[in-house]
Amino acid sequence: MSLISTLARLEAMSTGRAQPAATVRHRHVSERPLVFVPLTTAGEAGAPLGALVGTERDAPRLLVVPQPRDRDLRFAFLAELADIVLPYIDEYAAGVEAAERTETDPETGKRVKVEVDLCSDAPQLIVPSRAGIEFVRLLGRSMRFRRTAEQDPEAPYPAPARVPLLGRWLTHFAERARVPGSSLLPAMTELLSRHWATGQSSLEDQHLGALLAWIDPPDGESGAEAALRAELARDAQGQLVCPPAGPATDPAFDNRLLAPAMERYDRARTALAAAEDGIEADVRLGELTAAERQIRALVESRTRPTWDAVWRGVDLLRALPEAAHVADRWTRDRWSFTGHRDRVAAGEPPQPRRDDAVTAANKLAAREREQTRLEAQEALDDPLVMAGRRLAGEAFAGEVTDVVMAYSESKRPSPRPLVTVRTDDRPHLGERTKVYRSLDGKPQTAEFVGYDEGVNGDGAGGDGVAIVLRTLDKMGRGKEPEPGSVPEKGDRLCFTLFEHDQRGGPSLPDPEETPWTHGGPPGDGAAIVESPDPVTEEDVL
Structure with a gap:
């Protein structure tokens, strides 16, 4: 943490209100982002319980898995999520503009400029916190290797074609989120904490409600008081008034509300399956529907406060003027989005579970280069950031x-x-x-x-x-x-004393020339394509 950041946090503690850490907005915020607020099941990593998703703040789509241990219900959730996310992505994949890119001529080996299509804009998926990004990565990992009926007619539990496609896109978004300065998949807590310094630790800043309480506290209340209330206040039922802004749920919610509702749902399903005539089946179906509605209401009660908080953060960010270099970084995001769109259209296989040595080295070098470039650009765009570099003697x-x-x-x-x-x-x-x-x-x-x-x-x-x-x-x-x-x-x-732009590093060998110390070249010169994961008996996400 820089000296000026420490001073800003101390001043926030003294004044009871978050202090600006930037005078301009250093990340791109789309005019029409897709907000995704996921909820997971405790004790079963990656099993979705529900989500609020959509581009309209007043009309979110609620997705619920009444019984996360049921494989069919999870697949239905993923298919419904794909029906929402993929059309949003396709809207941006269709619009292109002409752009120049430098490529190596395969015949002469010289660098030449060629004209290619570049998507005129790119989608932006916003999640509440860093844990949401990890959940998106896990979802992509679990979906992109799913077998469809077209690929394998005999595959057990075949997935709709849109499910592995969404998995590939979510994996790309999650990988791009690791690139410093990227805005394809930002976490709202990281966006806000980059532009405001609070009087609490960076770990506490991961609670979106507490972070917003410091930035914009209610009238007559300090940021520390509002943040404490956001973290600990409970209603008459013992439930958190401000649920945690992440996939995990509160244990009190799991034990007192969710577990009994799921037990009621399971009993209703069992009774419906055991119904002996149509009249009894209608009664049992009504009980099952009521139990499912109760679970939907519970999921919405946990996700709606976070949904509103994300949009509140979007409003705060849009009030800041955009920094000069944000457009350049968003253009690089557009290039990334266009490249993945072309790979999907070309029928290339999904991303492997593990990168080869050359790909991993290239990714690491690119992230280090982008981190240094981001720090330089932020200082050039923002006198407050430059003040920190001046205090550091840079x-x-x-x-x-x-x-x-x-x-x-x-x-x-x-x-x-x-x-x-x-x-x-x-x-x-x-x-x-x-x-x-x-x-x-x-x-x-x-x-x-x-x-x-x-x-x-x-x-x-x-x-x-x-x-x-x-x-x-x-x-x-x-x-x-x-x-x-x-x-x-x-x-x-x-x-x-630092350079304003980063130079390219040394070139790496082709995958075919990878030394044996890093896995060795493929035996027949062909690219290694990992097969999808075998279906296990449990088949958990």
Whole structure:
């Protein structure tokens, strides 16, 4: 945690209200997101109990599994979920625009630009907390290998074709959520905690109700009091007034309400199966319907508060202006979405359970690169984030006090002006350290020369330090620098010790050339495609 984040949390504790951790919104929020509030069964990991899902805040779709241990009811839940999510995805998969992409020519081996289709927008699936993302990943893992009747007519419990398709999409969304800065599958608690600092721990911030209580507490109540009430307050039945914003349920709800309702449902099903005539069957069917309605009401009572809280968070985020680099990161999400759409359309097999060595290394390198790029872009877009980097000695801001024209010592001298910047910051500068400033959206590089000896021996004065920099690039190819490319006396500038964009790492070998220490190449040169999981007797998710 940075110093400025710690100060913001301390101020939140002092004032009783969350403090801004950003002045702009650093994540994309769709105009029409799909909100997904799942609920799982205690003691059976991944078994869905129900969910609220939809794009309209006033008209959510309630999905319920009255008996999660029943395989058929779970499959019906997944099929109904696919009927909602897949049409939403297809809406964005249809609209495309022309875009250029750099690819390697297979004949010449050179990098060339080709024109391809890029989806003009991408879907966004919002879940309440990080646990919701893990549940989406688990659902995708359990669905994408399901056998359909078309694939295997003799498969037991064949799934509708849309179920494994949804599993592939959910897996892609969950994998993309691991990429820093991605907005295809965000968690509302992480979105809010990125833009506001509360007076509680980051673990407590995973409770959406408590987090919102700090950000927007009721009138006459502090954030700490409202958060405590959101976490602990119970009604006359002993149930939490604000259910936890995640798939897990409260034990008091499970023991006192849900378990008796499921037991009643099971008895009604058994009695219906044992009915001996039509009149008795009608009576038993009515009892079964009443029991199912009771479970639906219980599931809705646990998910509706979280549903409303997610939309409340969306409103808070939309009130912030969007940061400059958000559109670029969303474009990368669109490329990811388009690529997966093309793979599905081409009939490629589902994602494997485990990546090969090269794919895993590429994913890890990409995530590290995106993390560094995200941190740099957030600092460039937001002065509050940049203040944290300045406190850490990774950037400095000041006024240009002098500019001296100089040239490189070469056969064709190039301009290398010396710029003196007076600053109150204390950056960690060493000999010939590179620093960067944003010039027309692109980084301009300078080199640390030293401190101005006219101020003090180490550049320290009563009003700051005077740092001398040598500008190295972005000045044109002429003997004289282009207008505006060199700072002028009196300009207020901000330099960073970190690069504004990340370079690509070393290339990795093709999967066919993977060394034996990392699994070895395929014996016949063909790609390894894992077969779907065998169906077990229990067949739990």
